[in-house]
Amino acid sequence: MKRVRFLVVGGGFAGASAAFHLARMGAKGVLVIEREEAAGRNSSGLNAAMVTQTGGDPSVEEMARRGAAFIRRPPDGWPGGIRFAATGSLFLASGERLKDREAAAERARAAGLEAEVRGGGWARQRHALLEGNPAEGALWCPSDGVVDIQGLLQGFLGGAQALGAEFWLGCELRSIGAGGGEEFTAETSRGAVRAGCIVNAAGAWSGAVAGMAGAAQPPLRPCRRHLFRTDAVSWVRGDWPIAWDLDEGCYFRPEAGGLLLSPCDEDEHPPALPEVDAAARELLREKLGRRFPRLQWLRYAAGWACLRTFAPDGRFAIGWDPGVPGFFWVGGLGGHGATCSGAVGELAARLLLGREDPWGVAADFSPARFAQHAS
Structure with missing residues (x-):
């Protein structure tokens, strides 16, 4: 049985960026599974490739500005450049x-x-x-403009792999069960995976992944x-x-x-x-x-x-599930995936590793806010 520390479900912008930043921060045992034969065949590869930094929720604007800065100047070790045209x-x-x-x-x-x-x-x-x-x-x-979304996504994928993360493409998640202790056992089309943490970055399919784990269903x-x-x-x-x-x-x-x-x-x-x-x-x-x-x-x-x-409030869902320990959300990006990907992945990785939120936005994106509003 494959054993990993982080099992990331979804190889689009949310999952690929989270894996990249986890690996860049030194995390070992990162596995991303993507049911498509190539990453980015759904929303991440079909969007309008626009980078916009203003309007909407202030916390989302913060992530957009930081995501755009990432695109303009990717970190050391990034595999190649990112083609971006600042058309305004x-x-x-x-x-x-x-x-x-x-x-x-x-x-x-x-x-x-x-x-x-x-x-x-x-x-x-x-x-x-x-x-x-x-x-x-x-x-x-x-400073807004247009980005090469395939180049951006492939940069996250290639950068994460170079730093030790694994990717299983064409791999379908079939079930998630308790693995004993604080672990999960995920059954996939490529065999069982024992994981200390499930990172739900499945986009429109995130509700189905949550249901497998018995996690709460945020109103996404x-x-x-x-x-x-x-x-x-x-x-x-x-x-x-x-x-x-x-x-x-x-x-x-x-x-x-x-x-x-x-x-x-x-x-x-x-x-x-x-x-x-x-x-x-x-x-x-x-x-x-x-x-x-x-x-x-x-x-x-x-x-x-x-x-x-x-999400109903227009904010992202990034953080630990309030009901299932070890189940982490990265979703509800609402069309901001390309612009915010660099910042979304960094925030997710920091929270997954128990590090400080340097931008003061974690509470705004926490999935726990949905349960608070429901009560």
Whole structure:
């Protein structure tokens, strides 16, 4: 029987980064199992590859800033570089949403990040495709941009392996039982594994993993989001910033000579690779017609969908399960997996090894908060 200290379930950004940081901090006996034949075939490899650092919960913003810093300057020993283009981002909004972005800009500046809210006219001059957009203003963050998600994920995987972590790809978790003492016995398609700790980094499948271990079921919701890519268009500039309309809920950015766009849909979906719903394409066209009319009738060369898992409060779930000793959560990243991966893995590794939380966010992400709210 295979014996390990940490059995990480899931080889996407959450699990790969946790394994990398555990190994980098000197942990031995780290095994990652991933049921797909290659890591990143689900959400981690199907997202929009955008790195954004403002807006939302302040604790998530903290992780985003630290994750973006990791991407810009990976640590010593990282296998190769990380391709990142700082194109900037424009978050367009009006009314209360614009006020929220003004508050986000203040928090960003207090943390040393360049960010400012400018008027809608300035934004429309800054980006040619915003003509006709009625937003009152926009939050401009020039250090946001686009990352090579496959390069980032492979860096975590390769770096963790170089430091001694093991990866079993094409390995399905079948059950988790008590192994005696404070250990677990996990039955997998490659045999039994005795583990001192289970790290649940299974994304949309995290509820099923928790159920196997008898752990609590945090209210994490897998939701489907669609993305569409246009044909190459001669007038698209690759250095255009990300443009995200918060009032309508849609975004676009340059991609492969064309544009990558999303209607920002969030319909709940069971944990399975989601199919493309034709209604999402029509929803995107309707939203573009109202906010970015020049883009409404572009031809789409490809479309796909991925799952993003959310907690009700928009925060991550990182920490020990309140009911099952030795069961640890790393999930609920809600579409922030690429941006925050470096910080998420470091925080998880620190907590797993009993080290200090240097950023003061562990309580905000603890799964125990769900039980407190339920009571």
